[in-house]
Every structure is written in C-alpha cells, then in structure tokens.
Amino acid sequence: MNIAVFGLGYVGAVTTACLAQRGHHLIGVDVNPLKCELVASGRSPIIEHGLDDLLLEGVKAGRIRTTTSVHDAVRESDLSIISVGTPSLPNGGLDLSYVYRVCQQIGEALADIRRPHVVVLRSTALPGTTETCLQILKDAAQGTEVSIAFNPEFLREGSSIKDFDAPAYTVIGTEDPVAEAAVRAVYAGIDAPFHVVAPRVAEMVKYTANAFHALKITFANEIGVLAKQMGVDGRDVMALIVQDTKLNVSPAYLRPGFAYGGSCLPKDVSALLHLARREELSVPLLASLPQSNRDQIERIATQVLATGARRVTVLGLAFKAGTDDLRESPAVELVERLIGRGCDVRILDRAVQSATLVGANKEYVDRRLPHVSCLLTDDPETLIHDAEAIVVTQNQPEFVKLLAGVREGVPVFDVCGVAVPAHVQLRGVAW
Ligand SMILES: NC(=O)c1ccc[n+]([C@@H]2O[C@H](COP(=O)([O-])OP(=O)(O)OC[C@H]3O[C@@H](n4cnc5c(N)ncnc54)[C@H](O)[C@@H]3O)[C@@H](O)[C@H]2O)c1
Incomplete structure (x- = not known):
C-alpha cells in the first residue's frame, strides 16, 4: 500500500x-x-x-x-x-x-x-x-x-x-x-x-493500559518500601506475586463492578496501612484504596436516591454469591446508607436467610445491621413488584429470572454484570 x-x-x-x-x-x-x-x-x-x-x-x-x-x-x-x-x-x-x-x-x-x-x-x-x-x-x-x-x-x-x-x-x-x-x-x-x-473503546483502551502500567509500577514501589522496612527484599515478594497467574496477574479482580469487601481485603489493607503509619512511611496509592472503595458504594447510593425511589430492593447481601459472609460486605454498607437516607429497603439473599448466623459473622450483623432479619424477605415476587428501584449485587440465576418481572420503567442498578430482559431499564455501574 x-x-x-x-x-x-x-x-x-x-x-x-x-x-x-x-x-x-x-x-x-x-x-x-x-x-x-x-x-x-x-x-x-x-x-x-x-x-x-x-x-x-x-x-x-x-x-x-x-x-x-x-x-x-x-x-x-x-x-x-x-x-x-x-x-x-x-x-x-x-x-x-x-x-x-x-x-x-x-x-x-x-x-x-x-x-x-x-x-x-x-x-x-x-x-x-x-x-x-x-x-x-x-x-x-x-x-x-x-x-x-x-x-x-x-x-x-x-x-x-x-x-x-x-x-x-x-x-x-x-x-x-x-x-x-x-x-x-x-x-x-x-x-x-x-x-x-468502537473508536471510543479503542481510545480508552490505550489510556487504561498506560494507567495500569503506572499503577503497577507505583504498587510494586510501595510494596517494596513496606517490605524493606520489615526486613524483607521487596523483589523476592514481587517475584512470587507475579508467578500466580490465577489470581494475581490474571483477569481476576479486573472487572469494573461493586466495591471489594469480605473478611480479608478490607482487614489486610487496613493492617498494611497501620504498619505504614507506624513506620512513618508514605504509601499514598495503598492509602487511597479504602476511600476509593467507599466512593464506589456512595456513587451507587447517590444514583439510587437520585431516581427519587424510596422502596428499594437489594438482590444479594453477602459480599459474594454463594456465601453467607456479611462481614465488610459492600451491600450491607449500601443498605445502611440507603436506610440512613430514608429508603424502605427490602433484601433477598437465600444464603444469608438460610444461614444460622454465628460467630464473627453474627457479631458483625448485630453491630452493623441489627434489624437485618426484618429486611430479608422470602417473598421475591412481591419484593420485585413493589420496588421503585432495584440494586443487583450478585449474578445469581434466581435474580436474573426475577428481573423478568420488573415493572417497566423501574430502574435496575447493576453492579455485577447481570443479564436482563430487554424491557428492563438497566443502569450499569461502568456500562
Ligand atoms: N513515544 C512512545 O513511546 C509512544 C508510544 C505510544 C503512543 N505514543 C503517542 O504517539 C503520539 C506521538 O508520540 P511521539 O513520541 O512519536 O511524539 P514526538 O514528539 O516524538 O513526534 C511528533 C512529531 O510530530 C511532528 N508534527 C507536529 N505537528 C505536525 C504536523 N502538523 N504535520 C506533520 N508533523 C507534525 C513533530 O515535528 C514531531 O516530529 C503521541 O500521541 C504519543 O502519546 C507515543
């Protein structure tokens, strides 16, 4: 040519x-x-x-x-x-x-x-x-x-x-x-x-790749700083990290969606940040994680409230599908924020419903969401029918089926990439 x-x-x-x-x-x-x-x-x-x-x-x-x-x-x-x-x-x-x-x-x-x-x-x-x-x-x-x-x-x-x-x-x-x-x-x-x-996707891919490279370099540097302070060679640590191509250098945890939660990530990030403060080390990238995570929850709460909806249905309460673990679940945090601003929230989560909450999990719920049992329902049809807005936090087959019954015009906030029928007015968190 x-x-x-x-x-x-x-x-x-x-x-x-x-x-x-x-x-x-x-x-x-x-x-x-x-x-x-x-x-x-x-x-x-x-x-x-x-x-x-x-x-x-x-x-x-x-x-x-x-x-x-x-x-x-x-x-x-x-x-x-x-x-x-x-x-x-x-x-x-x-x-x-x-x-x-x-x-x-x-x-x-x-x-x-x-x-x-x-x-x-x-x-x-x-x-x-x-x-x-x-x-x-x-x-x-x-x-x-x-x-x-x-x-x-x-x-x-x-x-x-x-x-x-x-x-x-x-x-x-x-x-x-x-x-x-x-x-x-x-x-x-x-x-x-x-x-x-599409042209916009290609344009965004280039910026995303470069931002990701910058993020990786900065992340490795901050880990290196913390490791050295603890008498560990940061290069040894990162050499092992990159060998895990299942969870570390892989598509895992790289899909836009809901905030992170559960019993490990918030706790372990918090411990590292405490260590950095104690040792007077500056790790601004790591320090930004909890705030960015809270912002993601707040963004969704704000969008739900902006619709004027007061009766809100939340599909999925545990921090991920197939578990009853509510500790540091972003859905719990979201429910709290919605209730705090006057919403009447109803929740469907079979795993949580059927679980006999015990130990740390129960303690957490008692402390953060003592009235959780009143919000959980086992009447999904009414839950969907009465909702003025719906938030889907888990990609569960039952939720997908239920969404077929959503009334036309009711906004469905999707934070997990759920497949919905065409009539549903879907509002993705990054799509
Ligand atoms: N350098 C890299 O490694 C790299 C990698 C990927 C993408 N990019 C991107 O590619 C683009 C170019 O980067 P670069 O590093 O090659 O830039 P550069 O500054 O080395 O070269 C740009 C050239 O464009 C010329 N130029 C300016 N106006 C012109 C005009 N009206 N007509 C003809 N020539 C003109 C300049 O004289 C210069 O020689 C930038 O958008 C950059 O972000 C760069």
Whole structure:
C-alpha cells in the first residue's frame, strides 16, 4: 500500500521503518524539515535500537520517501497514519491541536484530490477524538469520501521495533468497514489477534493500559518500601506475586463492578496501612484504596436516591454469591446508607436467610445491621413488584429470572454484570 505517515517522531519513525520492511511504500511527513531529511537519507531522527538499519534498508529499496507537503503526501497515498504529538497542556489536559491541524490539512488536500482516503489515528487521544477528527476531515474534504479508524500504539521506546513486529494484539477502533479492511491490509502478516471495537473503546483502551502500567509500577514501589522496612527484599515478594497467574496477574479482580469487601481485603489493607503509619512511611496509592472503595458504594447510593425511589430492593447481601459472609460486605454498607437516607429497603439473599448466623459473622450483623432479619424477605415476587428501584449485587440465576418481572420503567442498578430482559431499564455501574 501507499501510506503517508504524519509526524516522524518516535511512533512515526518506527512505524515508517517497520511498514516499509513489510513491503509497503511510505511517505513520511513532518513540519520539521530536518526530520524529513534524516529519514529520507536513511538515518533515524531518534535513538532507537535497529531503527537506522531498517530506515536505510527502506530508503535503499525505494520504499521510504519524505515530504513537508501534506498535499503531495495525500495525493500519493491511499491511507494516512497520524502520529503527531499530543502533549500535555499546562493544566494537565491534552493538547490535540497538532492532530486537529493535520486532519484539517488532509481534508483540504482531499477536497482538491477528490479520491477516497482512509485516515488512521495513531496518536494517543481521549475518547471522542476520533469522532471529532472525522468531522474535521469531512468538513474540509467537501464531499470526498473519507474513512477513519483509531489504532492505538503500544510500543515501548527501546524495544519498539520488536514491539511493532510482535504486539499482544492489534486494536482497531472503527465503525467503518472500509477503514477496517484498510488497517487489516496495513498489518497483514503480523501474527497477532485483531480486535475491532468502537473508536471510543479503542481510545480508552490505550489510556487504561498506560494507567495500569503506572499503577503497577507505583504498587510494586510501595510494596517494596513496606517490605524493606520489615526486613524483607521487596523483589523476592514481587517475584512470587507475579508467578500466580490465577489470581494475581490474571483477569481476576479486573472487572469494573461493586466495591471489594469480605473478611480479608478490607482487614489486610487496613493492617498494611497501620504498619505504614507506624513506620512513618508514605504509601499514598495503598492509602487511597479504602476511600476509593467507599466512593464506589456512595456513587451507587447517590444514583439510587437520585431516581427519587424510596422502596428499594437489594438482590444479594453477602459480599459474594454463594456465601453467607456479611462481614465488610459492600451491600450491607449500601443498605445502611440507603436506610440512613430514608429508603424502605427490602433484601433477598437465600444464603444469608438460610444461614444460622454465628460467630464473627453474627457479631458483625448485630453491630452493623441489627434489624437485618426484618429486611430479608422470602417473598421475591412481591419484593420485585413493589420496588421503585432495584440494586443487583450478585449474578445469581434466581435474580436474573426475577428481573423478568420488573415493572417497566423501574430502574435496575447493576453492579455485577447481570443479564436482563430487554424491557428492563438497566443502569450499569461502568456500562
Ligand atoms: N513515544 C512512545 O513511546 C509512544 C508510544 C505510544 C503512543 N505514543 C503517542 O504517539 C503520539 C506521538 O508520540 P511521539 O513520541 O512519536 O511524539 P514526538 O514528539 O516524538 O513526534 C511528533 C512529531 O510530530 C511532528 N508534527 C507536529 N505537528 C505536525 C504536523 N502538523 N504535520 C506533520 N508533523 C507534525 C513533530 O515535528 C514531531 O516530529 C503521541 O500521541 C504519543 O502519546 C507515543
């Protein structure tokens, strides 16, 4: 394919070199003529292992050229990749002016050239940017057909060529089959799964991946600080942590939904934070966990109350399905908050109902929710029929069945990803 690459920085230079190696013909575009000159002569504008060789190979094979003219680049290509910078503004926000400017320029060129074109946005940009870019392109292109896709870049500086050739997957955010087919052709031969999703999902995936990486680094650092203080080598600890691919480095605990609870997580986080305070160690990430967890419960309570509902049904009280353990259950906390603000709450939880609450569990309920037995009901049909709002905290087959009887217009707050019939007015916590 004939591909124009806008922005010959880290991403653009690597993309140009790697796509040329795969047999495509590349035209690099940059506002900086020096970068254009370097790339056109087979020299890398950045320090990156193996990039000089690859660029030189592409130039010698006649597959890499550069220009500072947007018009020339668009005229001589079928597809444009945008990889210009999206730096931070002084207030921390995202500066998309370079991206928008390139879209405007490509659109203007298309208005003149009058040939269909595909634009692939590779710069990191917040959800909604691809839609704005398409609008700018269409307005400027004056009727020339233009398709767009967002294709996030996951390369790491220092190993970017390897990352380009062996990505975990290729994500393409588009609703346009023309753009999808074009991007598939660009990456033909790369042996990695291809995921086609809505543009906003693809945009959010990129930010989520980077936030997750930052979170992991910070988490490991804070654990390291605590471990060292206790005479433990933090590297030994983390080396073992990552070997558990069932619960630790795995999809477990990585689905948005309800707050954490139960007899272990709140208690153990609390003990670690106590240790940090005692030792005067700053661990702000770990310290933020209880607050963030409480916020998740409060968010749901606020949303339920905002509907004006007073008769609220809660499906599931224990901290997870199939247990009667109410200790630190976020559902108990939610029920308390709703009652505290004047709601008439009714609860269905068979496991809790049938359990003879004993020991620490009973103590906890007596202390936090002494009237829990009056709130539990074994008449689910009335419970569903009378409800003005429903909160589902567990994905139980019985709850799914019951939700079929929900009156039209009654909001159902789903914090666990439950499947409901079409007439149910579902309000997911993150969906
Ligand atoms: N560097 C990375 O490892 C990496 C990885 C993944 C994603 N990203 C994202 O990719 C994008 C590019 O990052 P980068 O590190 O390559 O940036 P960079 O600053 O190294 O390069 C951007 C290039 O765009 C050029 N440019 C600016 N306006 C232009 C215009 N109107 N026309 C043509 N060229 C123009 C600049 O001169 C510069 O050479 C950013 O959104 C970044 O967040 C970067």
